[in-house]
Amino acid sequence: MGDQPTSQEFHLPLAQITQTPLDCPLRYLDFSGDYAHLGLEYHGAAPFEDITSCELAPPAREPAAVTTPWCVTMLAPAARLAQLQELLRFFAAHDWSVRAVDTLAQRRDRTVLRFQLDAELEFAAAKHACLQLAEKIDADLVLQPGSSQRVPALAGFDMDSTLIDAEVIDELAKITGIGEQVAAITEAAMRGELDFRQSFKKRMALLRGFSEQRLAEIATQLPLKEGAKELLSALRALGCKTAILSGGFTYFADYLQREQLPVDFVHANQLEFEHGALTGGVIEPIVDGMRKRALLQQMADQMGLDLGQVVAVGDGANDIPMLNLGALGIAIHPKPKVRLEAPQSIERFGLDAALYLFGLNDRQIEELG
Known part of the structure; x- marks a missing residue:
């Protein structure tokens, strides 16, 4: 001693x-x-x-x-x-x-x-x-x-590797035995090396036949990103509306909204089923990077907000368009390309650290309950 x-x-x-x-x-x-x-x-x-x-x-x-x-x-x-x-x-x-x-x-x-x-x-x-x-x-x-440095009125969030600590489509692929093949496509897309729409269609085709019953089991096992619940709960207490804007699936985003996170809106890709299993096809419109940005802009317009009251949070290349839309674009644990292109980034802490960029200190955050 x-x-x-x-x-x-x-x-x-x-x-x-x-x-x-x-x-x-x-x-x-x-x-x-x-x-x-x-x-x-x-x-x-x-x-x-x-x-x-x-x-x-x-x-x-x-x-x-x-x-x-x-x-x-x-x-x-x-x-x-x-x-x-x-x-x-x-x-x-x-x-x-x-x-x-x-x-x-x-x-x-x-x-x-x-x-x-x-x-x-x-x-x-x-x-x-x-x-x-x-x-x-x-x-x-x-x-x-x-x-x-103020609390936003609207915050848009990516889901995979942002609100949850996983890429859902990769998790599905692991179960079907094609994990490495699909993960390589996902990683290339997140780094910005592949067009998201093309990579999405390729990955979905590989998942044909995956059962809806297994999807329900996976939904309950998805780990939340560190600080996700704290950040979204604080934003709700502060009166900020929140949205999931995901290139992933409504099936899982809806589960998060219903069971785990206080989220106001969900926009993601719909899965196509036939006889209780995935068809491998996609339902348009695909939520890619530009659609995320357009949806966030649309929500701001509908709420009568100027973009100075809007923030976005994501981690991958297809988040870059929405990260550059509003007052802040916060990349959380981002890929290298995203770290360079996003306006702001946080690498060493969880999602709740974003609250400091809104001008709050720990005492104020604690008082939100």
Whole structure:
């Protein structure tokens, strides 16, 4: 057993945070005005000498209002001072002025810091620079317009590998003994190497004869994605309408809506049966990437919403059109192509981490019940 660590809050100018060579666990950072409040846990000598300090403060009840054109949110599984220092140097090198910082989560296994930035930047180039730094410091860095830091009115979700931790069509193929063949087609389609409509028809033809009884059994066994229930329950409590927009099947999406997740609308592909088994055919229209986008736009129009009130969440290449439609397009555990092309992405946490991009902190999320 080693000595107990010292936990202290340091009061210092934001720029001075980068001036210590010592590294230690980071608990929180809050900044507005002239001084930052930096919560650290360390052994031995203090990281900052001759700096005013006090005991760690409790989490803030509400984050500050966003007043800047851009925000970058850092999500780290076990944040350290060195990660913060790298990020602050990155902002300075790009001449992005940090106007405020809020700690949205300060758990042992999750630190979330939101930086309000006053900067003139080109989004695509800035996003890619953030992705490169994210790999270096082992954290998610999410760039978004400041105006998008709000709860949406409509959220569209992909299903396979987004709301559930599986590709249903691959699971069906495994049972019929053609798993590797179908999975290879699926993977190529999700990477954007095959047209989704063509790949969908190929895979369905291979599943001819699969019984409806087995489909019902599989539906009950599909694992939910980490954080799916928490995110959708929170959105319902906040008054946001949600929709499944899936290149998968209504058979399974309807089951999720009915039994497991608070979802308002379902749009997916219909399975064609004959004598209690799949025919191998498809029923038009196929829900591909462009149809997902069109359906989300249609729902927004019907609800009288502007696209600044709409977000989308997905993981594959056929989600890219809808991810680029509204205020935010969040790729969750995305394929490499999608990570580069989606406006925002989260790789190190579950779906519930999206709530931080809507401007909520842990205390507000907990109060939703």
